[in-house]
Amino acid sequence: MRVLRLVIFGSPGAGKGTQAGRIAGRFGVPHIATGDLLREAVARGTELGVKARRYMERGELVPDEIVVGIVEERLRRPDCKKGFVLDGFPRTLAQAKALDEILEKLEIKIDAVINLETSEEEIVKRLSNRRVCKFCGAVYHLIFNPPKNSERCDRCGGELYQREDDREEVIKRRLQVYRMQTRPIIEYYQERGVLITVDGNRSIEEVSKSIGKLLEKLCT
Ligand code: AP5
Secondary structure: OOOEEEEEEEOOOOOHHHHHHHHHHHHOOOEEEHHHHHHHHHHHOOHHHHHHHHHHOOOOOOOHHHHHHHHHHHHOOHHHHHEEEEEOOOOOHHHHHHHHHHHHHHOOOOOEEEEEEOOHHHHHHHHHOEEEEOOOOOEEEOOOEOOOEOOEOOOOOOEEEOOHHHOHHHHHHHHHHHHHHHOOHHHHHHHOOOEEEEEOOOOHHHHHHHHHHHHHHHOO
8 A cells, every 4th residue: 555644734623633543544554643642641741741731731832842852753663654644743833844854854755734624613512522532542522423321432441531621711722822823834835735625614424535535536
């Protein structure tokens, strides 16, 4: 199968993790989500996790130098030789430039940046009803993608919880940070001719189908 290197871009709650997980499963490549890597570090209480926590609980971005280091280390692992789906990175212009430098060192290129455009009204609905498995990380939505039992994971039976940053006031701040610091990167990738925008307001299946068609074209 062709090597696939993708960035899934979009605002908080746009559906990046949901779609990135599906693509990674379909193409057999790692799903690299900086939010997940940072939450793991926080849960383990590492030095990096302690630093990151302060920013994450306020809905602010973790400093570029911390995140860029984590991503570079992850992209150098052997499983990324067959490709990867990056989710939640880059999120600032400095991170986009740092990613270009990492890719240049590794002598590889990104195939596409898929931008999920989702309205803020829809995002608030999605984030306030999201539930995540404490054990395996599976993501549910109490209305749009409900687990059979609202407290347990269908996949592994683990306890479901609401993310700390899915509280209303933190969601507002995350959206503000997205508008100010992250959204401007769209232009950066547009200029490089790799940006593909997808309407993220539709159902999980519909968005997934659209992305599937785009990837088929990209891979032929
Ligand atoms: P991160 O974990 O990346 O959070 P985020 O970008 O805010 O994105 P989310 O995980 O909230 O949403 P998503 O787009 O993945 O949506 P999902 O598929 O889950 O980052 C968290 C924090 O870490 C940041 O605030 C920052 O502090 C730090 N951080 C991370 N990366 C960083 C970086 N590069 N630089 C600096 N700091 C960084 O879907 C949401 C919900 O909607 C789910 O319940 C899902 O089931 C449902 N859903 C999904 N798609 C649909 C659909 N089409 N229709 C209906 N429901 C849907």
